[in-house]
Amino acid sequence: MPGITREEVAHLARLARLELKSEELDHFAGQLDDIIGAVARVSEVADQDVPPTSHPLPLTNVMRADEVRPSLTPEQALSGAPAQEQQRFKVPQILGED
Amino acid sequence: MADTVIIKLTAAETAEKIASGELTAVEVTEAHLARIEATDEKVHAFLHVDREGALAQARAVDAKRERGEKLGPLAGVPLALKDIFTTVGIPTTVGSKMLEGWIPPYDATLTRRLKEADVVILGKTNMDEFAMGSSTENSAYGPTGNPWDLTRIPGGSGGGSAAALAAFQAPLAIGTDTGGSIRQPAAVTATVGVKPTYGSVSRYGMVAFSSSLDQGGPCARTVLDAALLHEVIAGHDPMDSTSIDAPVPPVVEAARNGSVAGMRVGVVKQFAGEGYQAGVVQRFNESVELLKELGAEIVELDCPSFDLAMAAYYLIAPSEASSNLARFDGLRYGLRVGDDGTLSAEDVTALTREAGFGDEVKRRIILGTYALSSGYYDAYYGSAQKVRTLISKDFEKSFEQVDVIVSPTTPTTAFPIGERTDDPLAMYLADLCTIPTNLAGNSAMSLPCGLAPEDGLPVGLQIIAPAMKDDRLYKVGAAVEAAFTARWGHPLLEEAPSL
Numbered sequence: 001m002p003g004i005t006r007e008e009v010a011h012l013a014r015l016a017r018l019e020l021k022s023e024e025l026d027h028f029a030g031q032l033d034d035i036i037g038a039v040a041r042v043s044e045v046a047d048q049d050v051p052p053t054s055h056p057l058p059l060t061n062v063m064r065a066d067e068v069r070p071s072l073t074p075e076q077a078l079s080g081a082p083a084q085e086q087q088r089f090k091v092p093q094i095l096g097e098d
Numbered sequence: 099m100a101d102t103v104i105i106k107l108t109a110a111e112t113a114e115k116i117a118s119g120e121l122t123a124v125e126v127t128e129a130h131l132a133r134i135e136a137t138d139e140k141v142h143a144f145l146h147v148d149r150e151g152a153l154a155q156a157r158a159v160d161a162k163r164e165r166g167e168k169l170g171p172l173a174g175v176p177l178a179l180k181d182i183f184t185t186v187g188i189p190t191t192v193g194s195k196m197l198e199g200w201i202p203p204y205d206a207t208l209t210r211r212l213k214e215a216d217v218v219i220l221g222k223t224n225m226d227e228f229a230m231g232s233s234t235e236n237s238a239y240g241p242t243g244n245p246w247d248l249t250r251i252p253g254g255s256g257g258g259s260a261a262a263l264a265a266f267q268a269p270l271a272i273g274t275d276t277g278g279s280i281r282q283p284a285a286v287t288a289t290v291g292v293k294p295t296y297g298s299v300s301r302y303g304m305v306a307f308s309s310s311l312d313q314g315g316p317c318a319r320t321v322l323d324a325a326l327l328h329e330v331i332a333g334h335d336p337m338d339s340t341s342i343d344a345p346v347p348p349v350v351e352a353a354r355n356g357s358v359a360g361m362r363v364g365v366v367k368q369f370a371g372e373g374y375q376a377g378v379v380q381r382f383n384e385s386v387e388l389l390k391e392l393g394a395e396i397v398e399l400d401c402p403s404f405d406l407a408m409a410a411y412y413l414i415a416p417s418e419a420s421s422n423l424a425r426f427d428g429l430r431y432g433l434r435v436g437d438d439g440t441l442s443a444e445d446v447t448a449l450t451r452e453a454g455f456g457d458e459v460k461r462r463i464i465l466g467t468y469a470l471s472s473g474y475y476d477a478y479y480g481s482a483q484k485v486r487t488l489i490s491k492d493f494e495k496s497f498e499q500v501d502v503i504v505s506p507t508t509p510t511t512a513f514p515i516g517e518r519t520d521d522p523l524a525m526y527l528a529d530l531c532t533i534p535t536n537l538a539g540n541s542a543m544s545l546p547c548g549l550a551p552e553d554g555l556p557v558g559l560q561i562i563a564p565a566m567k568d569d570r571l572y573k574v575g576a577a578v579e580a581a582f583t584a585r586w587g588h589p590l591l592e593e594a595p596s597l
């Protein structure tokens with residue numbers, strides 16, 4: 001399988017919202033190439049007719065009665081907020097100007 | 099009773115003495131707080147010591163006793179809590195700068211259960227950032243030393259919890275195990291650690307790393323103490339949709355009735371070979387001989403899929419982590435960097451994550467993003483999921499032939515701090531024997547089985563049982579512990595250097 005390039009690492013970092021520094025890209029690209037080289041062994045089973053397992057337990061939706069219960073107060077919910085205003089989380093602008 | 103005696107008691111003994119009035123919970127708590135004060139500058143097991151909270155909890159236990167109320171089996175016993183569980187009013191950092199100074203507004207279910215059982219929480223223990231690592235060196239707050247040799251790692255990610263036990267700072271601790279983070283630290287510190295069956299211990303309020311693998315569990319210095327703690331923290335929780343709604347296996351009863359007579363014990367061919375230290379192999383082989391002497395029948399097992407376990411794990415865990423850690427966006431809680439009024443939320447998020455995450459977390463986020471990206475998904479993540487199925491099948495087949503499986507917990511003893519920090523692949527090898535259990539979801543324990551002759555450092559014996567048969571770990575573990583302790587003349591930790 002192909003290895004991973006510095007450009008690909010930079011692209012993945014952008015997708016993952018990580019503003020990596022140039023020296024980090026150099027450092028991680030080599031390490032990730034080694035790691036991917038090692039984990040690529042799983043492709044040995046790619047052609048086997050085996051169902052995939054995503055979870056150790058057979059998962060089912062867990063429902064509960066739709067009733068009002070005590071929960072966090074607005075003050076508690078906002079207690080860790082980096083910025084707040086009018087009992088709301090204050091965030092940097094999400095949409096552009098136009 | 100002198101502090102030096104109090105700190106060496108087991109949790110079971112401590113609880114008994116508090117219940118009988120021979121000791122007060124406050125005396126016990128003060129002895130441990132003093133021990134932490136005297137030794138933690140060297141060990142650095144704790145990120146936060148909650149002196150006032152611990153003493154208040156201890157006073158409440160003593161008051162309960164004075165009123166003649168019935169005390170639980172661990173009432174008044176101090177515990178070191180891994181800093182991955184939320185605690186109201188006490189910082190929870192997960193070993194990361196991302197959550198530095200964050201005070202959670204709610205308790206994890208596990209925290210609540212400990213409080214309800216009158217366990218005294220001494221503080222929060224050091225760990226690899228977001229539980230990613232095998233040495234605790236990935237903590238943003240500096241490494242923890244192994245009490246056996248402070249220049250060596252205490253294992254990871256739960257190195258702080260294991261070191262606190264081995265340094266006699268607490269008789270009980272809590273860990274979480276995604277790929278070995280309870281068992282590997284237990285092995286390298288000569289303590290006992292259990293990864294319960296997946297779904298036994300609630301994940302509500304446990305900061306998520308890899309949700310299909312993460313499992314909280316008990317850490318202690320004896321098998322019985324681990325069982326007593328297991329019983330307190332396990333059980334169904336409606337707040338965790340993957341919590342198993344079934345009775346907790348009878349772990350305490352099993353720990354009180356250790357025996358392997360007539361049991362079939364499996365030894366897996368794949369848990370050996372290159373990379374295993376000679377002294378580890380020697381102590382493991384002696385453990386197998388011991389099991390035979392105690393009346394077990396040894397069966398050799400072939401589990402070819404285990405050779406692919408590490409590769410599958412380092413695709414599945416980073417994939418889930420890349421998704422789970424997306425929540426750390428600098429918007430609602432935790433760190434926020436670069437919000438100067440001109441930058442967009444997207445830019446602020448990227449700057450925050452760059453500043454808040456350490457190298458290993460970044461590597462795994464990128465690796466997971468890669469494995470899940472279109473074009474690579476089938477080859478990597480899809481194949482890793484197939485390996486997961488094959489591993490479960492190999493376990494199923496094995497448990498048709500045997501009651502439990504044994505192996506070394508980790509291929510080597512504790513390595514020097516700094517030796518593997520810039521070689522992630524070498525670091526990953528520490529979890530070679532522990533990972534298959536996480537992928538399949540069944541239960542496993544590590545307990546001490548001697549010191550490696552070449553370096554005098556602890557070796558761990560791993561016992562693996564089927565899902566929801568956690569009691570077998572304790573039955574076998576208690577028998578092995580009793581036989582080894584009789585042979586050594588004392589618990590192995592007695593041989594650790596005094597700090």
